[in-house]
Amino acid sequence: MPSQSSGGCPVDEGQTSAETPLVAGRFDGDQILVPLLTREVPVLTDQLKVATTLARVTGASLTVINPFPDPEQAPNVYRHEATDCENASLLDWVFEQTDESLPQVESDFLYAWDVVRGVLQAVRRRDVDTLLVPSSSGTSRLRKRMTEQLATHADADVIVVNGQAGFSKAASILLPIASGPHSGLAADVATSIAADYDAWIDILHVIDEEAPDHQRERAETLVEDISHRIARPETTATWVLEAPDTAKAIIDQSRYYGLTVIGAPTKSRLRRFIFGSTNATVRADADSVVLSARNNSDISETR
Incomplete structure (x- = not known):
């Protein structure tokens, strides 16, 4: 698994890129x-x-x-x-x-x-x-x-409300996305809120400035898969951003949005303690309300 310093949005610890579905999890909301x-x-x-x-x-x-x-x-x-x-x-x-x-x-x-x-x-x-x-x-x-x-x-999916206080009718939503078990849930939560508020969604994936071609292709595939899942082409845009620091890039962009929705951390607790977590940094420093979505369902049922 790449470390935080790689600048990209990492896949799950213990899984290779081939083992990790690009989009997993869903919001049932019953x-x-x-x-x-x-x-x-x-x-x-x-x-x-x-x-x-x-x-x-x-x-x-x-x-x-x-x-x-x-x-x-x-x-x-x-x-x-x-x-x-x-x-x-x-x-x-x-x-x-x-x-x-x-x-x-x-x-x-x-x-x-x-x-x-x-x-x-x-x-x-x-x-x-x-x-x-x-x-x-x-x-x-x-x-x-x-x-x-x-x-x-919890034997349920979990949405944590954090970031800056003041959730209201957001005109636009930032959806920083990474492949892994929480991506689909985060996308569905953003879609539900956007549908209620008629809001725009920007799907963002951050890669390292020196990322090889296969990572760039995977990034483009990921944001396109999320866009198809959202199925609101008139009010959805995709964006692959080159930046040396993933968390800082997301935080810098969050100031332009009323809401940021992000997947939960995928690192182990030890790795988060040593290297930090993009999710935790964004939740602490973002200039908008942040929803962190954690998919606790079986991944095999949510692809």
């Missing part, structure tokens, strides 16, 4: 689960706006859960009987944000000694196919760890 893992209003607002947008386009069922790590704060059912005013008010606020966008949003309190384990159990119990969680460059270590654990272990 059951979307939104756990409220923060009380920060800008982060919550973006999380809910993204969730309602995706649910509106796909006709998905949207469920919001409010996890409780403290057993003394856990009412059995949320209606007017809820005993914790602060948390009941939070769900009331959630309904206010979503009532005009969707005909029905389910909500519930979730009690678990371990919030991560409780959310993972809720994913399995509710047959969730998409988990939408928050993160941000300024988030606490605890929430970063929770988000990473959920993304890694």
